[in-house]
Amino acid sequence: MRLRFAPSPTGALHVGGARTALYNWLLARHDGGTLVLRIEDTDRERSTPENVEQILDALRWLQIDYDEGPISQVARSERHKQVLAQLLDGGHAYHSTATKAEVDAFKAEHGSKQGFRGEAEPSGAIRLRVPDDGETVVHDLIRGDTTFAHVHLDDPVIARADGSVLYNFAVAVDDLDAGITHVVRGEDHLSNTPKQLLVLEALGAQPPVYAHLPLLHGSDGRKLSKRHGAASVQELRDEGYLPEALRNYMALLGWGSQDDETIISTDELVQQFSIERVSKNPAQFDHQKLRWLNGRYVRALPVDELTQRLEAFTGRGGLRAAVEISREKMQTLADFWPLAGFIFDGPADDPAAREKWLDEAGRVTLRAVRDALAPLAQFTQSAVQAALEGVVAALGVKPKQVFQPIRVALAGRAVSPGIFETLAVLGRDESLARIDRALRS
C-alpha cells in the first residue's frame, strides 16, 4: 500500500486534516506500507512557508511520521507542463477563454443539467475535454460505487491562462507519479474524483483505490471552524491535551472497533484499524469527550513521565511532588497550575472562601491545628494525618470544620489537593507560616 496525506498550506492543520493524516498513517503502519507527505501548494495566494511549517510541527507533535516527502506540488511544475502538453496533443484538453459568465450562459441555453463544453481556441486557460456521453464511476472503499454522468460535468479548467496547474489536475498526476495505490481523504473530494479519474483516463493510467472519509462538524452540526473553540492541532496542544489521547479520540471520530471499545492505544489502533469499518456519516467534534479521554490518559501516565510533560508545558521545574498529589484531579495539562500553582506561588486570593472558612470559629480551629502540627517530630503525610484526626476528635466537630480552614490558609481557596498531602509537600515551615499569615489577616 502506498498512501499519501496531502494538506494544503492555507492555514493551521485542523482536526479534520489531522484525522485524515491519522487514518492514512494507521493504514500505512498496519499494512507495512508507505506514507507520502505532499504539500498542495498550487494556490500561490494562500500557501505560505509559515503554514507549511505549522503543518509539519503539528504532525511532529502528534507523532504522525511519514516515509517520503514532504513533496511540494509547485516544485513539480515542469512535469505538470509536460503532461499538459501531452493532453493537448492528444486532443484530451484544449485552450479556452470562456469566463464564468459564458459558462453560465451556456447552461442557460442548454439547460442547467447540461455541463459546459467549450471550443478549442488558440490561447487561454486549459480545459479537460469531458466526453458528451457515458459516465465515470467512482469505486469507493467506504461508500461503494458512485456514478457521475458525463453530461452533468463541466469541462474543468486544469490550468490557468498563465500555465500554472489547478488542483484536480495536479492531484491526479502527482498521485500517479508517486505510485499511490490508495487515496484516503475527506468526503468533500468525492465530487472532484470523476475529474481526476478523467485526467488519468486521458493519460491511459490505472487509477488508485479511493476511500472518502466522512466530514467532521462542530457542535452545531456545521463545518468545523474557529467558532467551535480549539479547532487546530496547535490550539489543542496549548489546551493541554496529550497527543496519544488526541490520536485515540480522532480515531473514534468516524470509526469504531468491532467490540466498540473507547480507550484504544495507538499500537492497538494500528493493529485493528481498517478502512472498511469507517462510517459513512459525518461526526461532530466533542471537546467534552476528548477532555474525559485525556483525563484517562493523564492518570495512566507514570508520575515521572507526567511531571516531565507538565514541566515542558508550564516551563517550570521541580514539579514532581505537586504532580503526585494532584494528578487524580486533572483532565488536561492546563488544569495543573490552577489546581496546584498555590504550592509555588503562595495562596490564591478568594474572599468568599476566606469569609466562609476563616471566620471566628475557623480561626479558633486553625489555632488548635497549629498547636497540633508544630511539635510534630516528622512532618510526613501520615504524621500530619494522625495529628489532625486528633484535633477533629478533641474538638468534636465534623472533619470538614477542621480541614477547610486549613485548606483556605494554605491554598487561599476552597479547592485543592488532599490536605494531608498538601501539608507534607509544603513542609512544616511553609505550612505554619501560611497558617500564621491566615490567622493574622
Add this chain to the structure above:
RNA sequence: GCCGCUAUCGUCUAGGGGACUAGGACGCCGCCCUCUCACGGCGGAAACCGGGGUUCGAAUCCCCGUAGCGGUACCA
C-alpha cells in the same frame, strides 16, 4: 438551481433479516465513597427521520419524501 453523499440516544458509535424489551462510551440526573474538588463504584432518563414496499419476519434490503452536508472556482 443542478450534481452527489448521508440519516440509530443531545454527541461518538455497536448493529450488516430473526440473538433488539436496540448494546457501549461521553454528557446529564440520582445514590454511594469522601476533608474540598475530582477520581472511582452503583443505578436511571435518553435513539432506529417519515411513508410505502420486499419478506413468515426489517434498525438491518428496495423506492419515494424530508432534512443535513458536500460539490458546482482560471481555491484546495
